[in-house]
Amino acid sequence: MGIGLHPNAVWYTSSGALLGAVLAINTQISLPPGSGTSFNADMTTSDVVETVEASAALGLSPVIVSTAPTQVLAKTELTVGRGDTLLGLLQKNKIAAADAHAAVTALNEIFDPRDIRIGQKIVVSATTNSAAPDLDAIRIAVGPGHDIIALRSTTDTFSATTLKAQTNLETQAFTGVINSSLYEAAVDKGVPAPVLVDMIRLFSYDIDFQRDIRANDSFELMFERRITEDGLVVSNGEIEYASMTLRGKTFKIYAYEHTENHIDYYNEDGKGIRKALMRTPINGARLSSSFGRRKHPVLGYTKMHRGVDFAAPRGTPIYAAGDGVIEKRQRWSSFGNYIRIRHGDGFATAYAHMKGFAKGYKVGSRVKQGAVIGYVGTTGRSTGPHLHYEVLKNGGQVNPMKVRFPASKSLTGEELMAFQAVRKSTDVAWSNAFAERDVASLCDGNESRSVE
Numbered sequence: 001m002g003i004g005l006h007p008n009a010v011w012y013t014s015s016g017a018l019l020g021a022v023l024a025i026n027t028q029i030s031l032p033p034g035s036g037t038s039f040n041a042d043m044t045t046s047d048v049v050e051t052v053e054a055s056a057a058l059g060l061s062p063v064i065v066s067t068a069p070t071q072v073l074a075k076t077e078l079t080v081g082r083g084d085t086l087l088g089l090l091q092k093n094k095i096a097a098a099d100a101h102a103a104v105t106a107l108n109e110i111f112d113p114r115d116i117r118i119g120q121k122i123v124v125s126a127t128t129n130s131a132a133p134d135l136d137a138i139r140i141a142v143g144p145g146h147d148i149i150a151l152r153s154t155t156d157t158f159s160a161t162t163l164k165a166q167t168n169l170e171t172q173a174f175t176g177v178i179n180s181s182l183y184e185a186a187v188d189k190g191v192p193a194p195v196l197v198d199m200i201r202l203f204s205y206d207i208d209f210q211r212d213i214r215a216n217d218s219f220e221l222m223f224e225r226r227i228t229e230d231g232l233v234v235s236n237g238e239i240e241y242a243s244m245t246l247r248g249k250t251f252k253i254y255a256y257e258h259t260e261n262h263i264d265y266y267n268e269d270g271k272g273i274r275k276a277l278m279r280t281p282i283n284g285a286r287l288s289s290s291f292g293r294r295k296h297p298v299l300g301y302t303k304m305h306r307g308v309d310f311a312a313p314r315g316t317p318i319y320a321a322g323d324g325v326i327e328k329r330q331r332w333s334s335f336g337n338y339i340r341i342r343h344g345d346g347f348a349t350a351y352a353h354m355k356g357f358a359k360g361y362k363v364g365s366r367v368k369q370g371a372v373i374g375y376v377g378t379t380g381r382s383t384g385p386h387l388h389y390e391v392l393k394n395g396g397q398v399n400p401m402k403v404r405f406p407a408s409k410s411l412t413g414e415e416l417m418a419f420q421a422v423r424k425s426t427d428v429a430w431s432n433a434f435a436e437r438d439v440a441s442l443c444d445g446n447e448s449r450s451v452e
């Protein structure tokens with residue numbers, strides 16, 4: 001669609017009043033956001049939005065502002081299609097090549113134009129008084145509450161700037177009862193998938209997500225998220241607190257920030273939850289753990305079977321259970337694609353039947369705990385996609401679910417005291433999150449009663 005012809009375009013007529021307003025704010029390089037987001041760009045108050053919009057569309061050039069009063073401004077939204085480049089998209093919409101090129105060149109300082117995605121919206125403001133519109137500004141939303149803008153600064157040049165919405169932190173608290181799997185129960189309650197994957201990973205040291213979970217087990221989860229004033233989620237923060245109650249036994253984990261941006265997790269006594277090896281070295285969110293279809297757990301531990309099987313969809317990522325060195329990585333008879341990692345304290349772990357190995361490793365490579373080393377498959381002697389996981393101690397297989405892994409770090413002294421203070425305030429934040437919710441639900445109840 002052409003800029004000047006778009007039926008839904010917002011049109012402005014330039015006037016002396018507008019010119020005054022433009023001059024009053026002409027030191028600011030700002031545009032109001034499209035999607036109704038309020039931006040904290042030093043200037044935007046709602047009562048001047050229209051003026052600002054016009055000024056931004058006009059650009060900050062007195063040359064343009066002072067053109068004939070017949071001049072009109074158009075703002076239109078373009079959608080990136082398959083095969084579009086930013087430059088091509090602008091030109092396809094009748095923006096002069098020189099303008100399009102200058103604007104894209106300016107944007108390039110803060111944004112790689114190749115990063116535009118199919119379906120992305122690009123808002124273009126142009127001044128039209130003839131067949132060829134003069135480009136004034138381009139705005140691209142690159143993330144929630146995060147826009148980038150190229151704005152005409154003189155008749156010939158453009159400058160680029162970033163606009164970020166003002167954000168607030170909001171505590172998110174979830175609790176739920178598990179009916180089939182933690183993953184389903186948590187997603188059902190609205191827990192964002194990436195946070196849930198983090199939570200599962202944190203519990204993977206203690207919990208076997210395929211066998212330990214039963215109907216009526218439950219979970220708790222609290223984290224902060226950053227949202228714009230309009231409620232757009234900009235980012236989910238780190239987990240602050242989580243618990244899992246399995247057959248009456250509760251595991252709690254608390255975040256503790258040792259130094260800025262260095263967070264680690266501890267149980268309520270200040271004992272580190274990260275252990276040298278993980279019991280569930282696989283993306284637990286993808287395990288097939290429906291109660292009805294699961295094999296009896298005891299069947300996993302016969303004498304013939306020296307490991308634990310995790311049934312999971314083909315392609316599910318498999319993690320290195322601990323830091324170590326890869327000592328075998330090959331096709332190995334009935335094990336199919338097989339990796340063995342040597343860890344400290346006489347421990348090794350082995351992973352079999354993989355569909356394939358993750359790239360970038362070879363025998364002798366160092367791996368970090370949690371690194372993806374391969375993907376679930378059914379190579380070798382295997383009846384369906386699963387990970388066969390073994391823990392070896394001094395060369396012999398041990399039961400991964402029973403073996404005591406080397407103790408994890410415990411906080412002591414002043415650090416333990418500091419942790420306990422954090423834990424207490426986390427507990428208070430947790431109960432407050434639900435106190436507020438309870439009050440809200442009481443109010444709802446009163447209202448419904450008064451209606452009766």
Ligand SMILES: [Zn+2]
Nearest residue numbers: 307308309388
């Ligand atoms: Zn097996």
